[in-house]
Amino acid sequence: DTAVSQTPKYLVTQMGNDKSIKCEQNLGHDTMYWYKQDSKKFLKIMFSYNNKELIINETVPNRFSPKSPDKAHLNLHINSLELGDSAVYFCASKLAGGQETQYFGPGTRLLVL
Amino acid sequence: GENVEQHPSTLSVQEGDSAVIKCTYSDSASNYFPWYKQELGKGPQLIIDIRSNVGEKKDQRIAVTLNKTAKHFSLHITETQPEDSAVYFCAVGFQGAQKLVFGQGTRLTINP
Numbered sequence: 001d002t003a004v005s006q007t008p009k010y011l012v013t014q015m016g017n018d019k020s021i022k023c024e025q026n027l028g029h030d031t032m033y034w035y036k037q038d039s040k041k042f043l044k045i046m047f048s049y050n051n052k053e054l055i056i057n058e059t060v061p062n063r064f065s066p067k068s069p070d071k072a073h074l075n076l077h078i079n080s081l082e083l084g085d086s087a088v089y090f091c092a093s094k095l096a097g098g099q100e101t102q103y104f105g106p107g108t109r110l111l112v113l
Numbered sequence: 114g115e116n117v118e119q120h121p122s123t124l125s126v127q128e129g130d131s132a133v134i135k136c137t138y139s140d141s142a143s144n145y146f147p148w149y150k151q152e153l154g155k156g157p158q159l160i161i162d163i164r165s166n167v168g169e170k171k172d173q174r175i176a177v178t179l180n181k182t183a184k185h186f187s188l189h190i191t192e193t194q195p196e197d198s199a200v201y202f203c204a205v206g207f208q209g210a211q212k213l214v215f216g217q218g219t220r221l222t223i224n225p
Contacts, residue, residue, distance in 0.1 A: 004156075031211070041200055043157070043215040056212055090156050099145040099164055099210045104156030 004105035006091050012111045020077045021108045023091030030096040032074040037088040081112045114139050115207045119216025127224050134219045136203035137185040145206030146186050152199045198223045
């Protein structure tokens with residue numbers, strides 16, 4: 001299947017731990033994103049990479065560090081997890097160029113206890 | 114600024130009736146306006162988009178209208194069906210549409 005995939009689907013962890021979420025797309029896209037969706041369903045962009053280069057970095061704590069080993073993968077590492085990090089994290093991708101459709105992954109549900 | 118306002122936050126309609134969701138935005142330079150549908154436990158999925166060179170676009174029961182002067186656009190769903198129940202998000206492309214800013218979402222419920 002051609003798609004955007006994320007692992008893990010669910011992540012439950014203790015405050016203070018470090019965790020990573022992985023994203024892969026096989027759509028041949030050049031640009032990838034991380035979004036955070038909070039409990040009120042508000043969807044906010046965190047980062048964007050184009051061909052492994054960071055192009056958008058919103059006001060996100062330094063504890064969040066994205067990494068793109070190649071243009072098909074974008075991972076998100078979170079250090080010293082806090083309660084407020086609990087959310088659903090979505091990866092998305094699109095072709096380079098302005099008005100191209102963004103395709104979203106199924107989400108990773110992170111719960112910090 | 115990069116502001117997008119979406120209304121209403123919840124909408125309940127009878128099956129077969131029409132539903133309308135509205136969004137306003139702040140940046141007159143924006144020229145890309147997609148709508149996404151998010152079903153429970155899934156990621157958002159594009160259902161229709163419009164670019165600023167047109168005022169209206171239709172795809173079967175779904176249509177979007179754009180008023181660039183007033184900086185608002187709307188999603189219209191006609192002949193609603195139970196499977197239309199979901200959360201709908203408008204979005205606006207900023208920074209050459211490389212960045213999407215989403216509205217707050219509308220939870221649409223279709224009552225049988």
